[in-house]
Amino acid sequence: MNFIATKLEGCFIIEPKIITDDRGYFMESFNERTFQNGIGQNVHFVQDNQSFSSKGVLRGLHYQVGEHAQSKLVRVLSGEVLDVAVDIRPSSKTFGEYVSVILSAENQNQFYVPKGFAHGFLVLSETATFFYKCDNFYNKESEGGILYNDQTINIDWSLADSEFIISDKDKIQPTLNNARKAW
Template sequence: MLIKKTSLEGCYLLQPKKIEDHRGAFILNFNKKEFEEAIKQKVDFVLENESISNYGVVRGLHMQKGQFSQAKLVRVVHGAILDVVVDARIDSPTFGETFSQILSAENNYQLFIPRGFLHGFSVLQDKTKVNYKCDNYYFPAAEDGVVFNDSDLKIDWKIVENDVILSEKDKKLPSFKDFNFQIK
């Protein structure tokens, strides 16, 4: 497995090795020991979620705060997304910076997102299936977020603006500068 640091502190891009032969392919998606040695921290995933979406859907930017904060390992099982993270850790040297990467079933990239990051993705192909592991349980009262098209963050979601499909909840999220970084 190839594990590379991104431009954001604590955020890593992973590419599992794919072995192909006349029968098809084999991919070892996650090796806890190898992963923890590479990032020099312990991670215990306790939830695994999956979403299926069509082109134009934008999910995010979301996070959970405080003791309910979550680290995530995101991968695409079918289709493609633009995965986007924003460092929302006030004391981080990369606070307020963004990173994005196309994750697809074809390239097999995965993104490890540490606790304290906003996370979202735009769906680039119909019937895209996204799978992500979380290291903490979901707690609705700790959920928060920032509007996807924040003018200060200047994220290019790779979706035509008229094609963007948002949930009602995501339409009401605050801007990054109006976001309350205090723990709930």
């Protein structure tokens, strides 16, 4: 696996080593030792989640606060998404900045989003199956969110707003400046 640091400290794009032959391919999608060595942290995942969505579905920007904060390792099993992480660590030099990456079944890349980041994704293909590992259990009372089109963050989602399919909950999330503090 190849671990590529992003401009946001702690976020990594992970390129797998894919072995192909006339039968298809093989890849190791996760190895705790390799992963921890690659990111330089001890992270232990406790929950796997999976979602299926249609083109234009935008999920996010979400995070968990306090003792329930979560790190996530995300990937796409089918289709293609634009995946986004936003730095919400108040003392960070990149607070309010984001990084985006294309994740697809074709490239098999993964994206590590540590605690202290809001996360979301937009489905670019007709459908997509999205998979993520979390290092902490979900806790409804610890939910936080940021409006997907907050002008201070100014995320380039690569599709027009008119193409988005967004939950009522995500349409009314607060801006970054008014969001629930992660710490």
